[in-house]
Amino acid sequence: MQPDKENKNIFILAEAKNGELDTLALQMASRARQLADEWGCELNALILGHDLDAPVQQLSDKGFNSIYVVDHEDFEPYHPEIYVNTVTEFMKEQKPSLLLVGYTYLGMELGPILSKRLGTNLLSNCVDITQENDRLFVTRPMFNGDVFSKIEVNELPLIASVQKNYLPVIEGSFLPAKVIAVQPNQQAHDVRAKILSILSPTIEGIDITKADILVSVGRGIGTKENIELARQLAEKLNGTVSGSRPITDMGWLPHECHVGISGRIVRPKIYIALGISGASQHVAGMIDSQYIIAINNDPNAPIFRVADCGIVGDIMEVVPALLETVPQA
Amino acid sequence: MRVVVCCKAVPTWVDNLEYDESNKKINYDGSALVMNESDEAAFEEALFLKKEYGAEVIVLTVGGLTSQEMLYQSLAKGADRVIRVSSEQSDDAAEILAKAIGQLQCDLVLTGVESSDSMTAKTAMLLAEELQLPHAFVVTNIEYDEDQQIMKATSELGQGQYEVLGLPLPSLISVQSTTRPISQASVMKVLQARKKKVESVTLESLGLNEDKNSNAYRIVDLFDPPVNNSCEMIEGNLEEISTVLMRRIADAAR
Numbered sequence: 001m002q003p004d005k006e007n008k009n010i011f012i013l014a015e016a017k018n019g020e021l022d023t024l025a026l027q028m029a030s031r032a033r034q035l036a037d038e039w040g041c042e043l044n045a046l047i048l049g050h051d052l053d054a055p056v057q058q059l060s061d062k063g064f065n066s067i068y069v070v071d072h073e074d075f076e077p078y079h080p081e082i083y084v085n086t087v088t089e090f091m092k093e094q095k096p097s098l099l100l101v102g103y104t105y106l107g108m109e110l111g112p113i114l115s116k117r118l119g120t121n122l123l124s125n126c127v128d129i130t131q132e133n134d135r136l137f138v139t140r141p142m143f144n145g146d147v148f149s150k151i152e153v154n155e156l157p158l159i160a161s162v163q164k165n166y167l168p169v170i171e172g173s174f175l176p177a178k179v180i181a182v183q184p185n186q187q188a189h190d191v192r193a194k195i196l197s198i199l200s201p202t203i204e205g206i207d208i209t210k211a212d213i214l215v216s217v218g219r220g221i222g223t224k225e226n227i228e229l230a231r232q233l234a235e236k237l238n239g240t241v242s243g244s245r246p247i248t249d250m251g252w253l254p255h256e257c258h259v260g261i262s263g264r265i266v267r268p269k270i271y272i273a274l275g276i277s278g279a280s281q282h283v284a285g286m287i288d289s290q291y292i293i294a295i296n297n298d299p300n301a302p303i304f305r306v307a308d309c310g311i312v313g314d315i316m317e318v319v320p321a322l323l324e325t326v327p328q329a
Numbered sequence: 330m331r332v333v334v335c336c337k338a339v340p341t342w343v344d345n346l347e348y349d350e351s352n353k354k355i356n357y358d359g360s361a362l363v364m365n366e367s368d369e370a371a372f373e374e375a376l377f378l379k380k381e382y383g384a385e386v387i388v389l390t391v392g393g394l395t396s397q398e399m400l401y402q403s404l405a406k407g408a409d410r411v412i413r414v415s416s417e418q419s420d421d422a423a424e425i426l427a428k429a430i431g432q433l434q435c436d437l438v439l440t441g442v443e444s445s446d447s448m449t450a451k452t453a454m455l456l457a458e459e460l461q462l463p464h465a466f467v468v469t470n471i472e473y474d475e476d477q478q479i480m481k482a483t484s485e486l487g488q489g490q491y492e493v494l495g496l497p498l499p500s501l502i503s504v505q506s507t508t509r510p511i512s513q514a515s516v517m518k519v520l521q522a523r524k525k526k527v528e529s530v531t532l533e534s535l536g537l538n539e540d541k542n543s544n545a546y547r548i549v550d551l552f553d554p555p556v557n558n559s560c561e562m563i564e565g566n567l568e569e570i571s572t573v574l575m576r577r578i579a580d581a582a583r
Contacts, residue, residue, distance in 0.1 A: 017488075070398075076467075078486060078492070080464070105466065112455045112458065113457070115455075116455055117458070121545045123546065140448070141448055141554065142447060143340070143346070143446055143448075145554060147346055147553065150548070151546050152547055152549045152551050154545055155545040156546065177562040191463075193494045195492055195493070196481060196493040197492065198492050200490055201488070201490065230341050245506065249507070261488075262485045262505075269582060270577075270582060291581035293574065301460060304557065304562075307559070307560045309577050310562050312562070318574075322574055325571045326576075
């Protein structure tokens with residue numbers, strides 16, 4: 001479906017943290033540029049934060065007409081209300097026919113509030129958004145990711161939140177975008193919640209981001225005692241043990257061993273996932289590993305979709321067998 | 330302190346999914362329904378507030394009769410009251426919950442972050458907006474500060490970073506996970522709970538009705554997620570598997 005030629009406008013909300021752009025913005029930009037070309041409309045970006053020079057520079061030649069920048073110290077640390085209020089006020093003015101945000105913590109929080117305040121439809125957790133002939137579709141997972149649903153969008157404006165690492169980045173050569181500084185709205189600072197403190201990760205002893213080989217355990221490991229097996233494998237391979245969120249939440253491994261979007265982002269040479277189903281939050285934390293091995297008893301586990309090599313089987317059988325074949329150092 | 334926990338009963342597995350166009354509903358075969366994982370974490374935080382500060386805990390759900398077992402389990406684990414709004418529609422859950430909560434006069438609303446069936450993660454924030462409550466999102470721990478009468482919610486920022494938000498009451502907290510151990514209900518407790526009352530509320534009594542089908546979008550296809558053809562599946566007996574696997578590890582380690 002095509003919006004009125006008069007009201008054409010696509011926006012993406014780019015995220016940056018500690019001066020670093022979240023690369024999801026580049027993935028959204030590529031797809032949004034294609035849509036903007038088909039709709040014959042403008043593509044713009046909004047970015048909020050502090051110390052945004054580098055992120056804005058990185059966005060400048062990605063096919064945007066304009067990049068609106070709200071750079072203010074009040075945006076770091078992240079205060080949800082200030083952020084949401086500022087974006088709301090901005091979008092009320094711009095009235096995008098399509099707004100892409102990340103299906104990130106920030107986008108999950110902001111999307112519904114924004115849709116309510118702007119009276120706009122929201123489709124969240126999208127892994128694809130396509131224009132086919134004159135029709136607009138999004139695809140999104142349901143039922144733990146066991147099934148994808150394809151949805152036809154009959155009404156604009158729309159806010160769609162997009163999952164990371166699904167839309168491809170397409171290189172292109174574009175004119176530099178116009179960069180427009182936006183003053184933060186003081187009313188946006190009229191907030192009810194207060195930030196009391198920030199807790200940063202303490203890295204003492206174990207730093208899983210430095211390991212060449214990670215042997216990572218998930219719920220499929222069964223019991224805390226079984227982690228010993230992973231530890232033996234890690235030791236023999238000169239690697240380190242890490243785990244998915246449930247494992248560190250249950251205290252089976254310390255929190256600094258948590259791989260995932262809310263834990264550590266790792267890029268080892270080899271990532272061995274033992275009994276990890278492969279929820280998107282976990283995958284986002286290890287997708288850039290050079291070689292991914294998955295061992296899981298569920299042949300449909302999403303982890304196999306990102307693995308280079310997979311075994312459907314019982315960890316408690318496969319790992320002991322593997323331990324026997326590891327050559328003695 | 331009165332705490333309302335919004336919980337959804339979800340299947341642990343599904344099969345034979347089919348979209349029923351006329352009712353805008355997905356039909357499927359599946360397991361018995363259990364409490365959604367992050368809702369369970371929220372419920373656990375509520376039970377903590379009950380234990381530490383004597384909070385009254387109400388579990389509220391929107392669903393059909395198949396949601397009832399989850400409510401008995403909640404009673405067995407320590408919920409004081411359980412309420413089910415009878416409705417099969419889940420797309421407007423926030424509006425329904427808001428109306429139901431409006432009749433309850435509570436100090437704190439707890440929810441999970443994302444349900445495993447629809448995976449939209451929108452209900453919590455829509456509800457905060459409907460109720461005009463200050464909120465915290467993706468929370469992993471809740472404490473109550475009795476002196477200041479605020480909730481201290483530890484919210485995830487990603488990459489191992491957290492911030493602690495102070496929220497005045499009433500407020501809404503959307504819980505992602507908990508480090509508190511998940512309560513287990515004994516068979517005896519569940520049997521006793523089955524004799525307790527599940528308060529049932531109709532949409533009509535909340536001033537709502539069932540068919541509010543929006544035409545803004547419609548499902549046109551349900552399909553299996555694409556398979557990664559580049560994943561080499563190693564098959565064979567244990568010895569063969571481990572030999573090939575060891576070779577792959579040695580190659581990749583170079």
